[in-house]
Amino acid sequence: MRLKLSLLFLVFTSVCFMSIANGAEIYGKANLSITNSDDNGSGQWNLNSNASRLGIKGTNSIGDDLEVIYQVEYEICIDDGDCKGQSFKQRNSFVGIKSQYGTLFTGKHDTPTKLAQKKIDLFNDLEGDIKNTFEGENRVSNIIIYRTPNFSNFTSMVAFVPGEGSDLTGDGSTDSSINDGISYSINYEKDDLYLSISGDKDIDKKDLTRLVSQYKIGNFQIGLMYQDTDDNVDFNNETGFFGSLSYKASSKTSIKAQFGSLDGDTHDEDTFSIGADYKFAKNTKMFAFYTQNEDTMSDSEKDEFSSLGIGLEHKF
Numbered sequence: 001m002r003l004k005l006s007l008l009f010l011v012f013t014s015v016c017f018m019s020i021a022n023g024a025e026i027y028g029k030a031n032l033s034i035t036n037s038d039d040n041g042s043g044q045w046n047l048n049s050n051a052s053r054l055g056i057k058g059t060n061s062i063g064d065d066l067e068v069i070y071q072v073e074y075e076i077c078i079d080d081g082d083c084k085g086q087s088f089k090q091r092n093s094f095v096g097i098k099s100q101y102g103t104l105f106t107g108k109h110d111t112p113t114k115l116a117q118k119k120i121d122l123f124n125d126l127e128g129d130i131k132n133t134f135e136g137e138n139r140v141s142n143i144i145i146y147r148t149p150n151f152s153n154f155t156s157m158v159a160f161v162p163g164e165g166s167d168l169t170g171d172g173s174t175d176s177s178i179n180d181g182i183s184y185s186i187n188y189e190k191d192d193l194y195l196s197i198s199g200d201k202d203i204d205k206k207d208l209t210r211l212v213s214q215y216k217i218g219n220f221q222i223g224l225m226y227q228d229t230d231d232n233v234d235f236n237n238e239t240g241f242f243g244s245l246s247y248k249a250s251s252k253t254s255i256k257a258q259f260g261s262l263d264g265d266t267h268d269e270d271t272f273s274i275g276a277d278y279k280f281a282k283n284t285k286m287f288a289f290y291t292q293n294e295d296t297m298s299d300s301e302k303d304e305f306s307s308l309g310i311g312l313e314h315k316f
Contacts, residue, residue, distance in 0.1 A: 023058060023060070024056050024057065024058035024070075025056070025057055025058055026054075026055070026056055027054075027055050027056075027057065027315075027316065028052070028053055028054040028055060028076075028315070028316055029051075029052055029053050029313065029314070029315045029316070030052050030078060030313070030314050030316075031049065031050040031051065031052050031125065031311065031312075031313040031314075032047065032048065032049055032050070032052070032078065032079065032311055032312060033047075033048050033050055033126065033287075033309045033310060033311025033312075034046070034047050034048075034309060034310060034311065035048060035127065035307045035308065035309035036307070036308050036309070037127070037305065037306065037307040037308075038304075038305070038306045038307075039304075039305050040303060040304055040305070047079045048079060048309075048311075049076070049077045049078045049079040049080075050125040050126055050311070050313075051075055051091075051125040052075065052076050052077070052078050053073055053074065053075050053076060053091060054073070054074055054076050055071060055072060055073030055074065055091070056071070056072050056073075057069075057070065057071040057072075057073075058070060058071075059098070065099055065100050066097065066098075066099050067097070067098045067099070068095065068096070068097060068098075069094075069095070069096050069097070069098050069103070069105060070094065070095045070096075071092060071093060071094055072093045073090075073091040073092050073093055074088040074089060074090055074091060074093075075088070075089040075090075075091055076088060077089075090108055091108075091139065092107075092108065092109045092110060092139065093107050093108050093109075094106060094107030094108070094109050094145075095107060096145075100149065101149065102146060102147055102148045102149050103145075103146070103147045104144075104145070104146050104147075105144075105145055106142075106143065106144045106145070107143065108139065108140065108141045108142075108143065109139065109140070109143050109145060109159075110138070110139050111136075111138045111139070111140060111143070111159055111161075111183035111200065111203060112145065112157035112158065112159050112183045112184050112185035112198055113136050113138070113183050113184075113185060113198040113199060113200050113203070113208070113210055114136060114137050114138055114139070115157065115185065116185040116187060116196040116197075116198035116210060116212055117130065117136075117137075117210075117212055117225065118194055118196070118212065118214055118223075119214070119223075120212060120214055120223025120224070120225060120242070120244050120258075121223075121244065121258070122223075122244045122246055122256040122257075122258050122273070122275075123256075123258060123273045123275065123289060123291065126273075126289060126291070126309070127273075127289075127291040127293075127305075127307040127309070128258065128271060128272075128273030128275075128289065128291035128293075130242060130260065130271075132271065132293060133240070133242075133260050133262055133269050133270075133271045133293065134225075134227055134229075134240060134242065134260065134262065135204070135206055135208060135227075135229045135238070136200060136203075136206075136208050136210055136227065136229070138183075138200070138203055138204050140161050140181070140203065140204070142161060142162055142164060143159050143160070143161050144159065144160045144161075144162075145157060145158070145159040146158055146159075153188055153189055153190040154186070154187065154188050155187050155189075156184070156185060156186045156187065157183075157184065157185050157187075158182070158183070158184045159181075159182065159183040159184070160180070160181070160182060161180065161181035161182070161183070161203065162180055163179025163180045163181065163202075164179075179202060180202065181200065181201060181202040181203040182200070182201040182202070182203075183198070183199070183200045183201075183203050184198060184199055185197070185198035185199075186198070192215060192216035192217065193213075193214075193215050194212075194213065194214040194215070195212070195213050196210075196211070196212040196213075197209070197210070197211055197212075198210045198212070202232065205231065205232050205233050206229055206230065206231050206232060207229070207230045207232060208227060208228060208229040208230070209227065209228050210225065210226070210227045211225065211226045211227070212224070212225045213225075219247055219248040219249070220245065220246070220247055220248075221244075221245070221246045222243075222244070222245055223242075223243065223244040223245075223258075224241070224242070224243050225241065225242040225243075226239075226240075226241050226242075227239070227240055227241075227242075234266075236264055236265045236266050237264065237265050238262055238263065238264035238265070239262070239263055239264075240260060240261055240262030240263060240269075241260065241261060242258070242259070242260035242261075243258065243259055243260070244256070244257070244258035244259075245257055245258070251279075252278055252279045252280075253276065253277070253278050253279075254276065254277045255275075255276050256274070256275055256276070256277070257272075257273065257274040257275075258271075258272070258273050259271065259272045259273075260272075265298075266297070266298050267295055267296060267297045267298060268295075268296045269293070269294065269295050269296070270293070270294045270296075271291070271292070271293045271294075272291070272292050272293075273289060273290065273291040273292075274289065274290055275287060275288055275289030275290065276288055276289075283314060283315040283316065284312075284313070284314045284315075285312075285313050286310070286311070286312050286313075287310070287311050287312075287313065288309065288310045288311075289307075289308075289309055289310075290306070290307070290308050290309075291305075291306065291307045292304075292305070292306045293305045293306070
């Protein structure tokens, strides 16, 4: 295992140095938090590496108004070195072409629906992450994405995900035509206002529609989302809403809160988080948070989870 890790580190380091020589940018984020969590009455302390990452990205001109764009990004678990059984867990990694007519790229990437959420999730990568309650937060393999240029403050994205013969219904048979997925978003952004409508068709075996808005007024930022989801396997329908509010109390301090409620045919879910960030510098902050999630089944049985944590993040 040590030899394998050493070889992986050597390969990744070599790629980094070669990329720098070719004008690429190395970037990353280290995010660690210590939490005390209660899961249905069972409490424990945890040290978490919250999607800490290391990546390489860049562009190269290949003609008049034509560029190759590329990115390779991996999650690194700096708490214990184990990213769900992997030393390095692949994140958004792609190669593509960019011109005045838009951008076309392919690889492994967040869907347009996930990207349309923008930054209304104020507790991203923590216990209060929107993905713990709502569907649609997908990063998928084998994705092909086209992003339009900006037209009068409008942009849009559409993605095609080949099914490659996967089994949608779980009956042992494959049907690539059924499993081919589509994701899209239409976005409007001007000054402090952002609006979006997005949706998935046969992504992660689900169809969904998502409406998002975000507005900044003074030191406040307000985010709202409505979502309707249909599961293509068990035919469960879920509808829900989500809201977030942040207040910039000073140049260094922000206070934030968010909530979400989901009504489904088989269960209901509720989430609530509150916290604060303190910036030591542009790329370094300390944060504290409290999250409470509740999942109520149709038979009234409840799963309750809460977490109180403090952490440090540094971007580079």
